[in-house]
Amino acid sequence: MAANRPTETTASWWRDAVIYQIYVRSFADGDGDGTGDLAGVRARLPYLVELGVDALWFTPWYLSPLADGGYDVADYRSIDPAFGTLAEAEKLIAEARELGIRTIIDIVPNHVSDRHAWFRAALAAAPGSPERDLFHFRPGRGEHGEIPPNDWVSEFGGTPWTRLDDGQWYLHLFAPEQPDLNWAHPAVRQEHEDVLRFWFERGVAGVRIDSAALLAKDPALPDFTEGAGPHPYVDRDELHDIYRSWRAVADEYDGVFVGEVWLPDSERFARYLRPDELHTAFNFNFLACPWDAGLLRSAIDDTLAEHAPVGAPATWVLCNHDVTRTVTRYGREDTGFDFAAKVFGTPTDLELGTRRARAAALLSLALPGAVYLYQGEELGLPEADIPRDRIQDPMHLRSGGVDPGRDGCRVPLPWSAGEPYAGFGSTAEPWLPQPQSWPSYAADAQSGDASSMLTLYREALRLRRGEPGFAATVEETSGGRLNWLPSAPGVLAFARTDGLVCVVNLSDGAVELPDHTEVLLTSGPLDGSGLLPGDTAAWLRR
Structure with missing residues (x-):
């Protein structure tokens, strides 16, 4: 497989690339079973070429029970059968590259699925066994061990601990189906470096790192006290040695990294972007910023200033598979984004939101650095209201039904206005229901409309590629104001x-x-x- 390594260097493309995020399950259904798949993506490569993107970022396409949209990985070296096969993934990577489009995959290092071979072996083994050392198993507190080992709170709400029949508890910062790995164990580090090589050998150009600041844990797993020393599991110093090792692997293949790093401290954030660590990291301050000139200018200035000391390019993103779609968010009284503020029934002016989203598209595409575009943003899709009995997101389920969850931004795309299910797939109902308005957003209808969102994005990306003023210099993309x-x-x-x-x-x-x-x-x-x-x-x- 080594012959498939790219011959180009990474000196320029990723510094100002436009990278299109594909949530495979909802992009295009090639076999008509209601679930998006790699065959659907391959069939739509001409659309992506015409759109004008430089790379595709795929959210996890690996074998998974889909307890959390694929972020519960059971096997990193196989494709989930719902999406296709490893051979199809290799074809897709190669075909896209022939068309000038690189591929970025998603790695989820903090946790695996509870169906992963390692965790199944840990459950079958006794407390204190080597198999359990790969995770965080602990006895409980209280007279009978009935109290969780510490007071941490899951990212999805509630305790991040689940108790087994043998009395031990295991840690999962997300859903119970996503047990956290023990990154102090050398086998965990070696396995992930092997996985990186596995995919670089298959021609991927880069890796997006999920929850990049959460891997390392204080070995004592103490209770969390605000301000009392380093956080027990967020942004720990041990992480940087991990990412230096990863960078050495990526450099063998001329690969690049983008980290999902949510940190309020700009100096701590910049550490991940030092020359021997990650190449880029997502800019969440800009994504969550309200539609306000002063606040946006500050977010832009702060972002560029954060990146300047380490010479890394900024990334600009308006939306992703976790965040309320831009058209909807900008049409609300509160135009910022906060997971804790999501509720059902928020009034929205979609006409206003669409007008602002169009302007925001030109703003983000004009800034120096790389831009990430979430599938459907180029169609101006709004957040969809999912019937409560059809919501699958664990964020909704674990909130007791209060949080609407993230499914509203994950609804299958509309491709053809006159076809069943708006052209997403021909026979089976999509895995998430499409709103009745979906055909009006279809790509084929927008293609011939000079005033459509799709036409705006195509023209903007054409100008971004062709105008000398958009050819970002290293100085611009490394933090120049x-x-x-x-x-x-x-x-x-x-x-x-x-x-x-x-x-x-x-x-x-x-x-x-x-x-x-x-x-x-x-x-x-x-x-x-x-x-x-x-x-x-x-x-x-x-």
Whole structure:
């Protein structure tokens, strides 16, 4: 397989790439069974080429019981039969690369599925056995061991401990079906390095690291006391040695990493991006930022400043498979994002949200660095209301039904307005129900509409590829501050190289455009006087 290694270097492509996130289960159904699959992705590669993306990031496609959307991995070296086969994955990687599109896969190092061979062996073994050393098994507290070993709280709510019939408890920071691995064990480290090599050998260009700051645990597993020393399981110093080892593996194959790192401390965040660790990390401050000019400018400045000391490019993302879709979020009174604030029945103005999402697309695509685009964002899909009896997300189930969960942004895509299930698949009902409005968002209907969201994205990506001003320099993508231009209150305006200017009007009234020689693209029409309306963006050439 070594012959499939790319010959190019990573010196440039990933610093300003547009990377399209594919949630395989909901992208395209090639065999008509109601579940998206690799055959569906392969059939839609021409669409992705026409869209103009540089790489595809696949959320986990491995063998999994799907207790948490595939983030409960049972076997990293096989594809889940619902999606296809390993041979199909290899074909997909190769076919996409022939079309100029690289592949990034998702690795979930914090935990595995409770169906993973290691955990099944641990359950079959006795307390204190070597098999259990690969995880975090502990006796309980209390007179009869009936109290969990510590006071930690699961990312999905409730205790992160489950008790077995033999009295021991095991740790799972997420769902009970996702037991945490013990990263202090050398076999855990070796296995993941072997998995990285397995996929790099098959031609993948990079790896997205799920929950990248959670792997290492204080070996004592103490109770958590805010401010009392290092956190027992978040952002521990031991992580950096792990990622230096991973980087050495990636460098053998010219591979790149993007880490899912949610940290409020910019200095701690930047440590993950040192030259011998991860190449990039997701920028969640920008994603969660409300639609407010001052707050967005601060988020952009802070992001670039965070990356400057380590020379890493920023990443810009508006939405992903965990987050309320942009069109819906920007149409609400609270336009930011917080997992804890999600509730059923939030009033939404989709027309307003769509207008803002169009402007936000031009803003994010004009910033120096890489951009991640979640499938369906280019279609302007809103968050879907899923009937409560059809919700599958464990976040909803573990909240006692209070949290709507994440299924609303995972609904299968609409491809053809006139076909069954909007062209997602031909025969079986999709695994999540599509709203009645879905055909109006179909890709085929938008392709011929000059005013559609899909047309806007295609044109924006075409200009991003072709205009010299978007060709980010290393200085720009490693934290150089933007050249902000004078602007009215509520307006963001900045210049890139070669006379490229981006203006975003977040105010209620129309504003004059800066001096320019050409309007390259606008997210919506200018008014009759040539002014830029509210919630509208423009790309200009000076």
